[in-house]
Amino acid sequence: MKKRVPVSEIMTRNLVTVTTNSDLVSAEELFKKHRIRHIPVVSGREIVGMLSYTDLLRISFADAVDEHEESVDTMVYNMFTISQVMVRDVVSVSSNTTIKEVAQFLASKEFHALPVVDEGKLVGIVTTTDLINYLLEQY
Numbered sequence: 001m002k003k004r005v006p007v008s009e010i011m012t013r014n015l016v017t018v019t020t021n022s023d024l025v026s027a028e029e030l031f032k033k034h035r036i037r038h039i040p041v042v043s044g045r046e047i048v049g050m051l052s053y054t055d056l057l058r059i060s061f062a063d064a065v066d067e068h069e070e071s072v073d074t075m076v077y078n079m080f081t082i083s084q085v086m087v088r089d090v091v092s093v094s095s096n097t098t099i100k101e102v103a104q105f106l107a108s109k110e111f112h113a114l115p116v117v118d119e120g121k122l123v124g125i126v127t128t129t130d131l132i133n134y135l136l137e138q139y
Contacts, residue, residue: 006095092115093126
């Protein structure tokens with residue numbers, strides 16, 4: 001296995017993002033449409049937060065309701081803004097950070113995605129799924 005491979009080799013470059021002006025209903029639609037679990041919150045090309053699908057599930061009452069699930073989600077989501085739900089203290093890595101360093105970091109923390117930022121601009125995102133797929137390619 002190669003030891004000094006940069007994360008730029010496995011990161012997702014074609015990003016799905018939202019802004020703080022976006023709403024949570026639209027964010028949920030993006031999570032489902034693109035089958036993703038993390039969305040960077042941006043202002044221009046600068047990252048200002050990270051929204052995870054788990055963040056949305058925490059504020060949703062959907063588990064308690066069957067019949068009117070969609071209307072309850074919409075009602076609850078309209079009570080909050082992206083700024084209120086997103087993580088603000090975003091930890092990021094640069095595109096030349098090694099895959100090994102990213103793996104070590106994610107293994108020691110309780111989150112599953114890292115934005116990749118070069119010169120203050122968001123250029124990608126790397127997730128635990130990206131790391132697993134990379135490992136699978138090695139065998």
